[in-house]
Amino acid sequence: MSAKHILFGFHAVTVRLKTAPQSITEIHFEGSRRDQRMRQFLERAREAGAKLVESDGDRLAALAGNSRHQGVVARCSAVAQQHSxxxxxxxxxxxxxxxxxxxxxxxxxxxxxxxxxxxxxxxxxxxxxxxxxxxxxxxxxxxxxxxxxxxxxxxxxxxxxxxxxxxxxxxxxxxxxxxxxxxxxxxxxxxxxxxxxxxxxxxxxxxxxxxxxxxxxxxxxxxxxxxxxxxxxxxxxxxxxxxxxxxx
Missing domain, CATH: 3.40.1280.10 (SPOUT methyltransferase, trefoil knot domain)
Incomplete structure (x- = not known):
């Protein structure tokens, strides 16, 4: 999947969960992270009906293209923008x-x-x-x-x-x-x-x-x-x- 259909980081993925949850194909998360921020994020993702995939840091970095993913990477379809x-x-x-x-x-x-x-x-x-x-x-x-x-x-x-x-x-x-x-x-x-x-x-x-x-x-x-x-x-x-x- 092309980079334009990848979102990473808590803020970016959380906003997509709020605005267009149906566009999210799956969310990969770092299984070793069990802090409160990750727990709250996963709870929100489950409420939105997102498919969750437990991954490790190397897999997340490969998906995101860098290591600044914060333990969260989403595969998404493009959301239609206003036309003009x-x-x-x-x-x-x-x-x-x-x-x-x-x-x-x-x-x-x-x-x-x-x-x-x-x-x-x-x-x-x-x-x-x-x-x-x-x-x-x-x-x-x-x-x-x-x-x-x-x-x-x-x-x-x-x-x-x-x-x-x-x-x-x-x-x-x-x-x-x-x-x-x-x-x-x-x-x-x-x-x-x-x-x-x-x-x-x-x-x-x-x-x-x-x-x-x-x-x-x-x-x-x-x-x-x-x-x-x-x-x-x-x-x-x-x-x-x-x-x-x-x-x-």
Whole structure:
């Protein structure tokens, strides 16, 4: 079975048990683990009707592709995602909040971005099909369940998608170290798409040109930029802060 149909780690498998238990073919667990966390997990899995297979550490590592499985690996069928960004946005009640990632190829960074997007209430994460990492077992593990809850939509033409967001009156805001305005200078309470590039290269030139506005994250120390998942957290939670303050 391909890696995209493997989930590992307590968080990732538990969320799948909650959201789509019927998609789980079987769960392999480390028989030598008898701690409370494992006992609670196995009880939840049995309640969901999952097939449980006792395995050893070597077998689990082979299934997961690494040793960071925490003693839990699930074989799953793919869960159907919402068909398009339009489908997602049509279902949003209130002002949409979208995270756009241009050129993020590291699965650990993507997993962390999905986790922070879920935490901040983003409605979707968008990335180009080229020059970006897709969902895999490592992404799901790092995302701690958020890969199951936040739509991750890979599009053929990112610039065209940004223009389609504009047609929906969604303000497209990109981040750039060279921008004059700070993220804290903007009103983020309305429909917003926040665009971040990969650390190092940043956004591609066409992506930056397509944005309505470019802003920077203030940096007070010696380093010049933040990891993309940290930057995503700063921007998304500033939007969440403003929205919560505005609703009081």
């Amino acid at each position: 960004l339009d489908d997602v946005l049509d279902g949003v009640d209130g002002a949409p909040l979208v995270l756009v990632l241009d050129g993020v190829t590291d699965p650990h960074n993507l997993g962390a971005c999905l986790r922070v997007a879920d935490g901040a209430g983003a409605h979707a994460v968008v990335a180009p099909k080229d020059h970006a990492v897709g969902l895999n077992a490592t992404v799901a593990k790092v995302a701690s369940g958020a890969a199951e809850t936040v739509p991750y939509l890979m599009v053929t033409n990112l610039a065209r998608t940004l223009n389609e967001l504009k047609e929906r009156n969604i303000w497209v805001v990109g981040t750039s170290d060279q921008a004059e305005k700070s993220i804290y200078d903007l009103d983020l309470k309305g429909p917003i798409a926040l665009v971040l590039g990969a650390e190092g290269e940043g956004m591609r030139q066409l992506t930056a040109k397509t944005c309505d506005e470019l802003v920077r994250i203030p940096m007070q120390g010696a380093v010049e930029s933040l990891n993309v998942s940290v930057a995503a957290g700063v921007c998304l939670y500033e939007a969440l802060r403003q929205r919560q303050a505005g609703s009081r």
